[in-house]
Amino acid sequence: MATSEAKPTNKIQVRRYKPEEYPEKHYLNEETGIWAWMTTVDHKKIGLMYLASLAFFFFVGGMLALVLRTELLTPARSFMDADVYNQIFTLHGAIMVFFFLVPSVPAALGNFILPLQLGCKDVAFPRVNLASFYIYVIGAVFTLIAILTGGVDTGWTFYTPYSATTGGNVMMMTLGIFILGFSSILTGVNFITTIHKLRAPGMTWNKLPLNMWALYATSIIQVLATPVLAITLLLLTMERVLSIGIFDPALGGDPVLYQHFFWFYSHPAVYIMIVPGFGVISEVISTFSRKIIFGYWAIAISSLAIAFIGFLVWGHHMFTAGQSSLANMVFSFLTFLVGIPTGIKIFNWVATMYRGSIDMKTPMLYAQIFLFQFMIGGFTGIMLGALAVDIHLHDTYYVVAHFHYVMMGGMVMAFLAGLHYWWPKMFGKMYSEKWAKFSAIIIFIGFNMTFLPQFVMGSQGMPRRYFNYIDQFQSFHQFSTIGSYIIGIGFFIMFGYLLYSFFRGEKAAANPWGSRALEWQVSSPPPLHNFEHTPVIINGPYDYHKPMSEFQLGIASKHNGHHAGEKVDISTTVKDKA
Amino acid sequence: MAQTSVDIEHKTDHIQHHFVDSDQQFESSKLGMWIFLVTEILFFGGLFAAYIVYRAWYPELYLEASTELNAFWGTVNTAVLIGSSLTVAMAIRSAQLNQIKGLIYNLYITIGLAIIFMVIKFFEYAEKLEKGIAPGAYYTYDGLEHEKANIFFSIYYMMTGLHGLHVVIGIGLMVWLVIKAKKKVFHSGYYTPVEITGLYWHLVDVIWIFLFPLLYLID
Numbered sequence: 001m002a003t004s005e006a007k008p009t010n011k012i013q014v015r016r017y018k019p020e021e022y023p024e025k026h027y028l029n030e031e032t033g034i035w036a037w038m039t040t041v042d043h044k045k046i047g048l049m050y051l052a053s054l055a056f057f058f059f060v061g062g063m064l065a066l067v068l069r070t071e072l073l074t075p076a077r078s079f080m081d082a083d084v085y086n087q088i089f090t091l092h093g094a095i096m097v098f099f100f101l102v103p104s105v106p107a108a109l110g111n112f113i114l115p116l117q118l119g120c121k122d123v124a125f126p127r128v129n130l131a132s133f134y135i136y137v138i139g140a141v142f143t144l145i146a147i148l149t150g151g152v153d154t155g156w157t158f159y160t161p162y163s164a165t166t167g168g169n170v171m172m173m174t175l176g177i178f179i180l181g182f183s184s185i186l187t188g189v190n191f192i193t194t195i196h197k198l199r200a201p202g203m204t205w206n207k208l209p210l211n212m213w214a215l216y217a218t219s220i221i222q223v224l225a226t227p228v229l230a231i232t233l234l235l236l237t238m239e240r241v242l243s244i245g246i247f248d249p250a251l252g253g254d255p256v257l258y259q260h261f262f263w264f265y266s267h268p269a270v271y272i273m274i275v276p277g278f279g280v281i282s283e284v285i286s287t288f289s290r291k292i293i294f295g296y297w298a299i300a301i302s303s304l305a306i307a308f309i310g311f312l313v314w315g316h317h318m319f320t321a322g323q324s325s326l327a328n329m330v331f332s333f334l335t336f337l338v339g340i341p342t343g344i345k346i347f348n349w350v351a352t353m354y355r356g357s358i359d360m361k362t363p364m365l366y367a368q369i370f371l372f373q374f375m376i377g378g379f380t381g382i383m384l385g386a387l388a389v390d391i392h393l394h395d396t397y398y399v400v401a402h403f404h405y406v407m408m409g410g411m412v413m414a415f416l417a418g419l420h421y422w423w424p425k426m427f428g429k430m431y432s433e434k435w436a437k438f439s440a441i442i443i444f445i446g447f448n449m450t451f452l453p454q455f456v457m458g459s460q461g462m463p464r465r466y467f468n469y470i471d472q473f474q475s476f477h478q479f480s481t482i483g484s485y486i487i488g489i490g491f492f493i494m495f496g497y498l499l500y501s502f503f504r505g506e507k508a509a510a511n512p513w514g515s516r517a518l519e520w521q522v523s524s525p526p527p528l529h530n531f532e533h534t535p536v537i538i539n540g541p542y543d544y545h546k547p548m549s550e551f552q553l554g555i556a557s558k559h560n561g562h563h564a565g566e567k568v569d570i571s572t573t574v575k576d577k578a
Numbered sequence: 579m580a581q582t583s584v585d586i587e588h589k590t591d592h593i594q595h596h597f598v599d600s601d602q603q604f605e606s607s608k609l610g611m612w613i614f615l616v617t618e619i620l621f622f623g624g625l626f627a628a629y630i631v632y633r634a635w636y637p638e639l640y641l642e643a644s645t646e647l648n649a650f651w652g653t654v655n656t657a658v659l660i661g662s663s664l665t666v667a668m669a670i671r672s673a674q675l676n677q678i679k680g681l682i683y684n685l686y687i688t689i690g691l692a693i694i695f696m697v698i699k700f701f702e703y704a705e706k707l708e709k710g711i712a713p714g715a716y717y718t719y720d721g722l723e724h725e726k727a728n729i730f731f732s733i734y735y736m737m738t739g740l741h742g743l744h745v746v747i748g749i750g751l752m753v754w755l756v757i758k759a760k761k762k763v764f765h766s767g768y769y770t771p772v773e774i775t776g777l778y779w780h781l782v783d784v785i786w787i788f789l790f791p792l793l794y795l796i797d
Contacts, residue, residue, distance in 0.1 A: 121596035124606040189613045197606040227617045231624030235736070243715035244732035246628055252726045257631055261624060529595065
């Protein structure tokens with residue numbers, strides 16, 4: 001079944017394809033109408049639909065957080081009951097983790113950018129991709145039903161035996177997340193296959209953008225870890241329906257087994273959330289330093305190393321749950337190991353910036369905020385991985401602050417860096433650089449005001465998830481609450497200028513940042529099928545020392561190798577186009 | 579391949595717009611299926627882990643409770659499933675050789691064997707439920723001494739139930755393949771759905787080959 005182009009006598013001719021500036025026809029206006037969007041198999045539109053859903057859930061989860069912080073202004077009851085409080089922190093956690101963080105970069109930004117960076121027309125399985133979006137929606141509907149029919153007060157971890165016996169609609173919620181897991185698995189399968197099989201000619205593994213390496217590592221974790229969560233939640237559901245007695249000690253089951261199962265997924269899931277962020281940061285830092293990335297292979301392999309080690313550390317969530325002390329020591333040691341590849345990445349990013357021509361545009365500003373906050377999150381994580389320290393800090397606000405520094409201070413900042421970086425590509429519009437930087441700084445200040453005091457509170461013994469607290473902590477809590485309002489204002493400003501940009505923003509050039517990466521070598525917004533030609537890659541994506549013309553090459557024949565039976569007549573096509 | 583297949587290999591209707599050629603599409607689908615099968619193994623892996631943990635805690639329970647399972651019908655079912663794996667492989671071979679009739683017949687046999695498997699499973703379940711061997715809290719059987727007997731059967735029902743669900747999904751997929759084959763969609767240049775459904779079916783078979791000794795043959 002070899003195609004005729006493969007004959008050695010037919011040399012492949014390439015020519016330069018300059019991206020069209022301000023195209024009249026692009027993916028946003030070629031197929032319009034609600035129905036075309038709902039049934040689209042275009043990865044770009046699916047990415048945008050994910051983005052819209054994520055924005056909705058981020059808003060809901062964020063508002064819940066503000067409600068929680070408001071309640072915590074006073075030591076006793078401020079305005080809601082303790083039961084309501086329990087439900088709200090559960091929802092805040094579950095929505096932010098499962099509906100925002102896990103799909104944030106892979107499903108939204110990743111879907112949009114992956115085929116563009118690989119130089120293909122779509123992901124390997126476009127219909128599966130659309131199905132994964134609808135599965136996400138169905139999972140979300142189940143969760144919303146759970147909220148409206150009794151709520152859930154177990155915390156986002158659904159620990160047994162409490163979750164097997166408490167009231168409310170835990171079953172609906174776990175089923176919702178069970179369904180959601182399939183969406184995540186399908187995205188992972190799709191991405192791995194696409195990266196393996198659909199790379200453009202010349203896009204070898206050592207020319208793969210680091211964002212692709214990160215998504216590759218993420219997809220591996222998604223594929224290997226999510227099914228375990230699925231079976232865990234299924235067993236939990238059965239525990240509630242049939243009392244099968246696997247996790248419930250009253251029936252002879254073992255609640256710690258549940259914790260093992262749960263964290264076997266949920267610890268790798270932390271890396272599902274953060275590793276794609278690393279990919280975005282690699283792209284942004286190289287682009288805005290105008291410099292080849294330092295330590296390409298070190299960054300690429302460290303993503304895979306994090307994915308691998310991430311599977312071996314789940315036990316550090318159970319240091320105080322009655323694990324054997326040998327297991328504790330092993331898990332503690334392995335937890336420290338994760339710090340190594342992560343540190344390698346940070347050193348490489350800093351080395352990339354060293355003596356680069358740094359252009360502090362908004363995405364780069366977010367990348368700097370990421371570096372600062374993520375390092376705090378990472379180092380406090382190492383502290384929590386130390387056995388003796390963890391006994392003291394376990395289940396305190398110290399842990400809360402730690403994972404918010406990693407997840408919000410790290411991942412959300414990386415997501416925002418990516419959103420601002422690719423915004424012009426997505427919509428063909430620029431946003432106000434001034435307002436964007438302003439809101440970034442507001443968010444930075446608000447974030448640190450909110451979570452720095454929580455480290456102090458935690459180390460002084462303030463337990464997490466408590467409705468009441470002793471008076472000694474009140475000033476910390478109030479400071480933290482004010483910080484959370486400031487974050488809210490920052491996001492409100494962001495919403496405003498992005499909305500303005502969407503409707504009235506200045507038109508964006510094809511490559512506003514002067515990047516060498518492939519996704520910037522098509523028009524903004526891209527054409528319906530990404531590339532009108534088959535791109536050919538001869539340089540790495542960060543080779544800023546080479547001329548732009550070498551990054552815009554494509555096969556000179558017009559049918560891109562389609563139609564296996566047809567004869568390719570290169571000489572005429574080159575003449576036509578030249 | 580036969581001379582007649584030259585024309586067929588130039589059929590391009592099945593190539594989706596984002597693939598360069600038929601090979602790329604075929605290899606992508608196959609890789610995608612393999613990755614999906616990995617997720618299936620991990621999905622069942624959770625149950626196998628639960629099985630191992632409880633077997634380590636209550637070894638005598640497993641030996642005792644396993645006697646309730648009928649090893650004869652279990653063996654028959656194993657033979658039926660292995661047979662269906664053979665016929666599905668033959669279906670793929672027929673598709674490769676462009677023998678569409680053979681493809682359809684082999685799929686029919688596979689579907690038939692899968693249905694036989696489910697019928698036998700149904701009678702096994704019915705016999706147990708009648709005795710009161712139900713999962714979890716509904717367990718009322720008093721023929722077993724061990725007080726944790728319900729846990730063994732919870733695991734039994736979860737594992738065989740989920741496996742049965744996979745068999746039913748497989749039957750659905752193969753009915754879909756038959757319909758497609760009758761519409762002359764498949765030929766020696768394009769039989770990707772047959773190939774990947776075959777892969778899936780083999781996995782369903784392999785999982786049963788692990789379930790059968792672990793549940794039926796340990797006494």
